[in-house]
Amino acid sequence: MSSTIVSLPDQSTARIPKVNFLTKENGLLSWLLTGDHKRIAILYLISISFFFFIGGALAGLIRLELLTPQSDLMATDTYNKVFSMHGIIMIFFFLVPSVPATLGNFFIPMMLGAKDLALPKVNLLSWYLYVAAGMLALYAMITGGVDTGWTFTTPLSTHYVNTNVITTGLAIFIAGFSSIFTGLNFIVTIHKMRAPGMTWFRMPLFVWAHYAASILMVLGTPVLAIALVLVVLERTVGIGVFDPAKGGDPLLFQHLFWFYSHPAVYIMILPGMGVINEVISTFSRKRVFGYTAVAFSSVAIAVFGFFVWAHHMFIMGVSNYAVLVFSLLTMLVAVPSAIKIFNWAFTLYKGSITFETPMLYSFGFMGLFTIGGLTGVFLGTSGTDIHLTETYFIVAHFHFVMVGGMLMAFLAGLHFWWPKMTGRMYPEKISQLAAVVTFIGFNFTFFPQFILGTLGMPRRYASYPPEFQVLNVFSTAGATILGVGYLLPVLYLTWSLKYGEIAGNNPWQATGLEWQTQSPPLTENFTEIPIMDHEAYDYEWLERQKEKEVTSVG
Amino acid sequence: MSEQHEQEHEHHIVSPKIYVTIFFALLVLTTATVAASFVEMGVFNPIVALAIAVVKAVLVVLFFMHVKYSTKLTKLTVGAGIFTFLVLISLTLADYFTRAWGRW
Ligand code: HEM
Ligand SMILES: [Cu+2]
Numbered sequence: 001m002s003s004t005i006v007s008l009p010d011q012s013t014a015r016i017p018k019v020n021f022l023t024k025e026n027g028l029l030s031w032l033l034t035g036d037h038k039r040i041a042i043l044y045l046i047s048i049s050f051f052f053f054i055g056g057a058l059a060g061l062i063r064l065e066l067l068t069p070q071s072d073l074m075a076t077d078t079y080n081k082v083f084s085m086h087g088i089i090m091i092f093f094f095l096v097p098s099v100p101a102t103l104g105n106f107f108i109p110m111m112l113g114a115k116d117l118a119l120p121k122v123n124l125l126s127w128y129l130y131v132a133a134g135m136l137a138l139y140a141m142i143t144g145g146v147d148t149g150w151t152f153t154t155p156l157s158t159h160y161v162n163t164n165v166i167t168t169g170l171a172i173f174i175a176g177f178s179s180i181f182t183g184l185n186f187i188v189t190i191h192k193m194r195a196p197g198m199t200w201f202r203m204p205l206f207v208w209a210h211y212a213a214s215i216l217m218v219l220g221t222p223v224l225a226i227a228l229v230l231v232v233l234e235r236t237v238g239i240g241v242f243d244p245a246k247g248g249d250p251l252l253f254q255h256l257f258w259f260y261s262h263p264a265v266y267i268m269i270l271p272g273m274g275v276i277n278e279v280i281s282t283f284s285r286k287r288v289f290g291y292t293a294v295a296f297s298s299v300a301i302a303v304f305g306f307f308v309w310a311h312h313m314f315i316m317g318v319s320n321y322a323v324l325v326f327s328l329l330t331m332l333v334a335v336p337s338a339i340k341i342f343n344w345a346f347t348l349y350k351g352s353i354t355f356e357t358p359m360l361y362s363f364g365f366m367g368l369f370t371i372g373g374l375t376g377v378f379l380g381t382s383g384t385d386i387h388l389t390e391t392y393f394i395v396a397h398f399h400f401v402m403v404g405g406m407l408m409a410f411l412a413g414l415h416f417w418w419p420k421m422t423g424r425m426y427p428e429k430i431s432q433l434a435a436v437v438t439f440i441g442f443n444f445t446f447f448p449q450f451i452l453g454t455l456g457m458p459r460r461y462a463s464y465p466p467e468f469q470v471l472n473v474f475s476t477a478g479a480t481i482l483g484v485g486y487l488l489p490v491l492y493l494t495w496s497l498k499y500g501e502i503a504g505n506n507p508w509q510a511t512g513l514e515w516q517t518q519s520p521p522l523t524e525n526f527t528e529i530p531i532m533d534h535e536a537y538d539y540e541w542l543e544r545q546k547e548k549e550v551t552s553v554g
Numbered sequence: 555m556s557e558q559h560e561q562e563h564e565h566h567i568v569s570p571k572i573y574v575t576i577f578f579a580l581l582v583l584t585t586a587t588v589a590a591s592f593v594e595m596g597v598f599n600p601i602v603a604l605a606i607a608v609v610k611a612v613l614v615v616l617f618f619m620h621v622k623y624s625t626k627l628t629k630l631t632v633g634a635g636i637f638t639f640l641v642l643i644s645l646t647l648a649d650y651f652t653r654a655w656g657r658w
Contacts, residue, residue: 191627219638255646306641310649319652322645 005283005354005509008425014502016423020520035120036523041106042421043127044097049490051093051134058086060483063445063476069469071462079462080147081163087150088168092175093134095406096264099271100217101130101182103413104210106421108186110514110521111204113195113530118188126181133175140167149460151261152227154242154253158234166235169228176221176228179267183217186210195513197532204512204536205294209274212298216263216270216305224260227253251316258309266305269369269401270298272409273340276362279412280344282510283359284351287537290343297336297343304333314385323382330380337373341366356508357428360435361412368404368442372397375450390460393453399446408438411489418493419507423519424500427492434492438485444478511542568620576617583610 008014021038031039061082065073074082105123109116117123140146146168148157157165190211194203231253233239240246242253281288288294310318310326344366353359375397378384388394418426448471457468464472506515517526534541583606590602616622621632 215634219635223642251649252646255642255649259642259646306638307645310645317653318649319655320657321652321655322649325648 004356005285005352006356006425006428006507007504007509008501008507009504011501014504016502016520017518017522019522020423020518021523022520024523033124035116035124037105037109037117037120037123038421038521038523038525040123040127041102044101044105044130047127047131047134048094048097048102051089054138055086055089055094056483056486058082058089060479062086063479065462066464066472067476069464069466074462076462077147080149080460081141081145083460084147084149085141085145088137088146088172090402091150091264091268092172093130093137095268095402096175096179097130097182098268098406098410099275099413100186100210100213100267101126103275103410103417104186104206104271105182107417107512107514108189108207108210109193110517110525111207111512112189112193113198113513113526113532114189114193115524115526117185118193119185122181123185126178126185129174129178129181133171133173133178136171136174137168140164140171143167151257152231152253153257154231154234154250157231158242158250158253166232169232173225173228176225179217180221183214183221186214187218190214195530195532199532201292201295202532202534202536204274205277205288205291205298206271206274206512208295209270209277209298212302213267213270215299215302216267220260220263220267220306223256224264227256227260230256251313251318254313254316255309258312259306262309262312263302263305265398265401266301268406270301272365272406272413273298275409275413275416276344276365278510278512279358279362279416280347281537282416282508283356283362284348284353285539286347286351287535287539288343289346289349290339291536293339294343297339300336301333304329304336308333308380311380311385314382315389327380327382331377334373334377334380337369341370341373355432356415357426357431357435358412358416360432360439361408361415364435364439364442365405365408365412368400368408368439372400372402372405375400387456388453390458391453392449392457392459395459396446396449396453399449404442404446411435411438414489414493416508417514418496419503420514420519420521422497422500423503424496425503425507426489426496426500430492431489434485434488437488438482441478441481441483441485445475445482446478448472448474448478509539509542511537511539516545568617568623572617576613579613580610 021036025034031043034040034043061074062079065071065079065082067073071079105117141164144164146163146165147161148163148165152165152169190203190207230239230241234242238246241248242250244250277288277294308326308330310322311330314323314327375393379388379394379397415426415431418424452468452471452475455468457464503519505518508515513526513530513532514521516530587603587606590606591599593599595602615632621628
């Protein structure tokens with residue numbers, strides 16, 4: 001059994017193709033006015049990394065403050081602003097666009113055998129909206145910040161705080177449209193732009209996952225937009241929809257907000273699950289086990305996702321009967337997630353597994369997402385939730401799914417497709433180290449928070465009783481390790497742009513259409529429109545292709 | 555609606571007569587809304603107003619936005635939006651209607 005599948009061209013003769021989407025045109029304008037989905041993906045990659053590091057710095061401040069039981073690093077209301085901005089930036093400006101707008105944008109057209117997304121200008125528009133929204137959010141942050149938490153809960157946000165709720169709300173409103181446009185573009189592309197022979201059930205599961213996430217973006221985001229507009233109207237002209245004194249109801253806001261924000265957690269995780277499919281299949285040399293089940297589980301997650309939102313409101317004063325129903329429905333949504341995990345495990349079973357960096361991150365995903373998802377079931381059980389809600393248990397739950405799940409998946413995908421995007425390999429050994437460091441750092445940071453939560457430490461306070469200090473010190477120490485784990489890829493990926501080994505077309509011997517063309521790809525992606533004449537993940541087909549090449553050269 | 559339109563780019567030409575008819579229908583319904591607001595119907599006032607508004611919206615979507623003449627895929631897309639909206643409204647109302655019931 002070989003320990004690697006990497007097949008690189010002879011480095012002494014290999015060259016990066018002279019003509020590719022990066023070299024085709026030059027100058028800043030050729031980037032800022034581009035319609036090329038690959039260039040827009042790169043623009044997105046740079047912008048979301050920028051926001052990730054701002055959000056990360058804020059996280060660092062939170063953890064530093066929590067090193068000691070007293071609130072000594074910053075004033076308590078500063079602390080409120082810091083964790084609010086951390087959540088807002090990480091969710092709306094990093095996690096929601098992370099995989100779809102970068103890897104999805106770059107690879108969905110290529111996987112379908114298309115030249116571009118269906119609506120290239122809308123794609124560019126979505127990036128501009130994203131940047132405008134991001135700038136507005138930063139402006140709000142610099143000019144005083146916002147301290148409602150990322151959830152903007154009424155009546156706090158409408159009646160009691162005097163921070164930049166309106167500016168931040170508008171920023172998220174605009175970012176929402178960016179996300180709607182991305183989703184819409186994917187849906188149209190997947191319906192209309194598939195190459196000949198690319199039937200729905202021959203599409204890579206990455207595309208299926210994005211299709212499901214796009215449905216959520218298009219159908220869910222408008223509700224968030226409306227909810228935020230209502231908050232703004234409530235603050236500015238006092239329309240009263242959320243004000244009991246005027247016949248409104250503050251809980252109505254939470255209904256609207258969570259109607260989007262629960263599906264939004266699946267907007268965040270589904271594209272990541274898509275990445276895991278590709279990586280696991282490639283590095284175990286097997287077709288994804290139960291392809292159809294995995295494809296439909298994505299759609300099922302998208303549909304069920306709309307029926308569970310009130311599990312965020314169990315203790316908020318909703319009716320007991322609604323609690324009962326939503327608690328039951330929440331159990332349902334865990335089923336398709338479990339289907340995926342089981343199918344990946346079966347894909348690994350008897351596969352020829354190798355341990356390149358993307359695979360290490362994917363293993364991280366499988367373990368951490370499982371813990372995150374299962375603790376979600378604890379929270380969905382209305383009885384246990386009464387004890388656990390608004391404690392660090394929730395914080396640990398969603399960081400396991402979002403950081404342990406989605407961020408790991410993003411890094412898995414980034415490493416996996418880096419050779420295709422740049423034409424060069426990342427350095428393998430140090431990146432394997434980075435993957436392991438992130439995994440260790442992650443567990444040190446967030447596992448103690450589960451214990452803190454069950455012990456009753458509430459979230460969103462700058463100070464805590466001294467008996468919780470040991471676990472908090474653990475968590476802060478872990479965050480430092482985690483920080484190193486995230487800094488490493490920035491350094492070596494930048495390094496590899498110039499010094500990495502030449503990757504060639506298909507360094508991983510993967511089956512997707514995106515690998516059957518040069519790296520970095522041409523602006524048109526393919527020299528001729530590909531014809532899909534085999535199933536997805538057909539490694540025998542790939543072998544036959546290679547034989548053909550050898551004989552035709554000979 | 556049994557007509558089949560296989561080709562999406564085959565644009566259906568809507569005759570001016572239909573546009574004018576729908577326009578007047580909308581005007582009539584607007585008058586009806588105003589008139590209804592003067593009649594004292596208790597809880598039914600908002601219900602009637604909303605019902606008329608829904609009819610108007612449906613007319614606009616079907617004729618002005620050409621959904622009546624569009625492909626099945628477009629119809630499905632519109633349907634998905636309506637379905638999601640109904641989920642939002644009905645499950646939210648399920649909370650409001652049962653709050654007063656107390657404990658189970
Ligand atoms: C797999 C099944 C999952 C279940 C059953 C589940 C369940 C829950 C429940 C019941 C809560 C509310 C707890 C409370 O407020 O008391 C919650 C909170 C949360 N979950 Fe999950 N979850 C799941 C997956 C996910 C995923 C995949 C993500 C994100 C990628 C996620 C992100 C969140 C976030 C952000 C919150 C906290 C929101 C807040 O109050 O700030 N969850 N989850
Ligand atoms: Cu939820």
